[in-house]
Amino acid sequence: MITTEVFDQCMAEKGWVIFEQAIHPAIVEQMREDIHKAYIVCRDYQIKNGIDQDTSFTVHHLLGQFDSFLDCLQAYPIYGFIERYFAGQFILNSFGGAINTRDSQSYAQRVHRDIRSYSGEMPLLLNTLVMLDDFTADNGATWMLSGSHKAEAKPDDEYFKAYAEQAIAPAGSILMFNSNVWHAGGSNLTDQVRRSVTPMFSKPFMKQQFDYPRAIGYDRGADFDAVLRQVIGYNSRVPATLDEWYQPPAKRMYHSNQG
Numbered sequence: 302m303i304t305t306e307v308f309d310q311c312m313a314e315k316g317w318v319i320f321e322q323a324i325h326p327a328i329v330e331q332m333r334e335d336i337h338k339a340y341i342v343c344r345d346y347q348i349k350n351g352i353d354q355d356t357s358f359t360v361h362h363l364l365g366q367f368d369s370f371l372d373c374l375q376a377y378p379i380y381g382f383i384e385r386y387f388a389g390q391f392i393l394n395s396f397g398g399a400i401n402t403r404d405s406q407s408y409a410q411r412v413h414r415d416i417r418s419y420s421g422e423m424p425l426l427l428n429t430l431v432m433l434d435d436f437t438a439d440n441g442a443t444w445m446l447s448g449s450h451k452a453e454a455k456p457d458d459e460y461f462k463a464y465a466e467q468a469i470a471p472a473g474s475i476l477m478f479n480s481n482v483w484h485a486g487g488s489n490l491t492d493q494v495r496r497s498v499t500p501m502f503s504k505p506f507m508k509q510q511f512d513y514p515r516a517i518g519y520d521r522g523a524d525f526d527a528v529l530r531q532v533i534g535y536n537s538r539v540p541a542t543l544d545e546w547y548q549p550p551a552k553r554m555y556h557s558n559q560g
């Protein structure tokens with residue numbers, strides 16, 4: 302694991318950092334298997350709702366679909382760094398993934414940033430990407446434009462191509478980046494798949510992309526340890542009835558320490 306000094310410097314200057322081989326190989330192996338099962342599930346919805354072109358080879362909201370994704374979050378070894386980035390509490394904002402092949406083309410391969418409102422120095426959103434296969438120059442390792450979190454403007458494709466660097470690392474590594482960084486998935490020029498899952502995190506007051514506590518079940522909150530309960534979002538839910546709203550502090554849906 303890297304030191305906090307290196308972490309602070311990388312995040313301030315480049316806006317991204319890699320934690321090499323951070324996830325246990327057994328969990329990586331199981332996620333490699335489960336991402337294909339999840340693609341079958343997600344693909345049905347993508348086709349049914351007519352959004353299959355731009356979403357091919359991508360999966361969304363893996364938490365609650367197969368246990369390996371929950372195991373990954375449970376064992377996520379970089380929560381200390383994530384807390385440092387946010388300077389306080391944070392929650393899961395989304396948990397998707399991608400299966401890049403020689404033929405795949407998806408929205409993630411265009412130059413983009415994942416936060417629609419540029420947040421400058423305010424740490425609102427944080428991307429992480431777990432490499433399920435080795436990320437290499439040839440199989441489409443993610444392209445990162447270092448320092449691009451410092452300005453709002455989108456670089457043109459030529460500038461991005463000239464200056465972006467690839468995030469190359471072995472399977473099990475985690476790429477973390479400030480969501481203001483412009484980046485793009487690479488083209489896979491090999492015949493092997495390049496798989497990844499992408500847990501993203503936010504300040505707790507930002508709306509999750511998916512209501513994970515409700516999807517998993519409000520009654521299951523007690524099954525998780527305090528850290529996972531916090532990360533999934535059980536401490537920052539939105540009440541929908543007066544009975545849910547009028548509760549003593551310990552039972553409130555949105556706890557007072559969530560910012």
Ligand SMILES: O=C(O)CCC(=O)C(=O)O
Pocket residue numbers: 399409410415428430441442443444484485486487497499
């Ligand atoms: O798959 C990749 O390399 C890029 C992923 C990505 O763009 C994202 O998570 O926003």
